[in-house]
Amino acid sequence: MEPFQTGAFLTAGVLIVAGFWAIIMMDNLLKKVIGANFVGDGVNLVLIGIGYKPGGLIPEVTPHFHASAIPSTFSHFLAFNEFAELASYPLPFALVLTNIVIGASTLSVMLALSVVLYHKYQTLSVQKIFEAMEED
Amino acid sequence: MLDKIYEIFHDRMIHKGKGVGVGSGFTSEFLMISFFLIAGILVLRTANSILFALGSILILAAILFTVPSVFRVEKENTDSINLTSFYVAISIVTILIVFFAGSGVLI
């Protein structure tokens, strides 16, 4: 494993554990939401770490390879074998992009709900807000 | 002991609709007791047959001490987010331990 990957996985581990800790243990609505966001970020970092290759080509950006290319006509294109040796793994980047979009939408819904709950109860403490639920 | 149990149920369930409330309280208590018995028997039966005989008596004795267990179940299943978080944490740990220990990675 590359040093970058080790670092990325360790950071991701810290992020995910901190996120889970915040969701489960912390008593503040916003801290729970931030924790949820941490988990998403950590998972994204894991995905990026999987696709990493030092000095690798980025398949989405550089058209180094064409399936039907003949090296003589397209001298700047690589043959498939060569390309596959050099390129970084493209799939995780696509997954991360999708997950960022999903994360943003869930985050916005959760934040909107926190605003509504704060206006109703004038507190961010989960303990107090959800205690009031038992009574009504 | 049994006469006391009826009193307990009567006191606790009276606001949930008179006789029907006590009836449903008894039904759920019966379900809980049978669940403990069934779960205990199932675990012991798959484990060992000598344990089975002793264990089922022990379970019966243990159950009689927990009666009525329904109200405890009700207390643990409220809408509070903290209790749910606690059980979620417990379940995550249980699942991890079961999968790792069961596959012989940990032990």
Next chain:
Amino acid sequence: MFNSTLIPLMVVFPLIAAILVNFLHKKDRSVKTIAIISSIVAVVIPILTLYGVHLFSGHIRTESFPEMSKLLIPDVYMGIVYAYGPLQKILLVLLTIMTVFVIFLSLNKKLISGVYIAMIFISLASVSAIILADDFFNFFVFIEVLTVAQAALVIAVRETKSHKAAFKYMIFGSISGGSILLGIALLLGVYGLLNMTDLSNAIKAGGALQPIALTAISLITIGWLYESGLFPFHVVKSNMYENAMPEVAALLQLQSKVVLVAMSIALLRIFSGYSLLKSVMLGFAIFTVVVGSVMALQQTDLRKLLSFVAVGQAGLVAMGIGLGTSFSISAGIFHAINDVLSMAILFFVAGFIFEAYKTTKVDKIGDALQKIPLVGLVMFLATLAISGVPPFNSYQSELRIIQSAVQAGYAELGVLVILLSVATFVAIIKAFYLIFMRPGSTAEIDPKFKGTMYKTIIVVLIAMCLFIGLFPHVIYDPIYNVIVALGV
């Protein structure tokens, strides 16, 4: 013309309908027209589509160059794949028909707007994609979309209780979503694949599971527990059902049971050789069954009572799947279908009572049988149906679950299933007695409310229950054949 190229339309069409009604927000007449037309078209699409596999962008199965890519199998799918077979057809037809009913019932409500109907369509599209997807990441994406759409449907009730329920749902949803995606990422790291069929083959070829793969299974199992509303998350789910409008609660319990079935099959397919997974599923299922029915017996609000019954029945479905033989898995799926139907009747009855009396507290309403005899009769029949009384559908599936439990060597679980149906019967018949037969009502019935649509739909549904109960093989045999063919 009608071939398997229609497969992606089952997801795309509801999405287009959702976008349309969203744009027409506040224009009630056009929203209604579009909602009715598109929900009916959504039923027609899965009926007309032929079985098959849809490869997105036409990427066919190709060689994987094992020496270069280090994949364990010689050929892989290169794109997203949707598979459509008999099981998917049954689930999709059920899903779309119920969505039509819910949309019909929702159209006359005051809180209805384009966005509300759009959320129903988005949830329909995501559940369809979850049923069809053979790609793990696509599966995850639509699970997340479904979570947001369901939360939005509950938020639309605009009460503080429902806001709190939705917030809880979202917070725990982020735990589950994070777990599932991390599990997928770890599987991608170990095996380099996302397609479920390929992943299953690669895991079989790879021999014993590594610790990383074990972590992945644990994480995905946590996600599975949340999506199906099993033990630690049962309170969250039942809270959602309770605080949604009752007819939407019928839709929510349908969706979570369908997701439970789809996700269990996906898990069992991918980790088919791993028996511990089934034991863990079974353990959590048993817990949910007991806790769900014990909690249902304690409730005094019809909606809350039905929510816990729905959760307990989901546990029963998971129990069938967790037993792990072909017979029990197909019995579990069959029970999911039956239970969704009878549970929907009960939720619609709750919706009717909520509209007529403006409350669902059982101790406030009484004597309703003289005012709404048809609803009372149907609720009584639905109670019989859900507790597994012979002419109705749940009898067929509960009998099969008990048989399979005995065959698998867990006769005790058969006893537990019988006890569960007794408890379910007691819980609902208590509410039935208090609402319909007890003299002395403190709540007054709204004389203007007719509820013809509610009455029609519950009669149609009870007829469907009776039909499946009398001819179970129409539904059960295709399911059994599919499960045997999958070999899980």
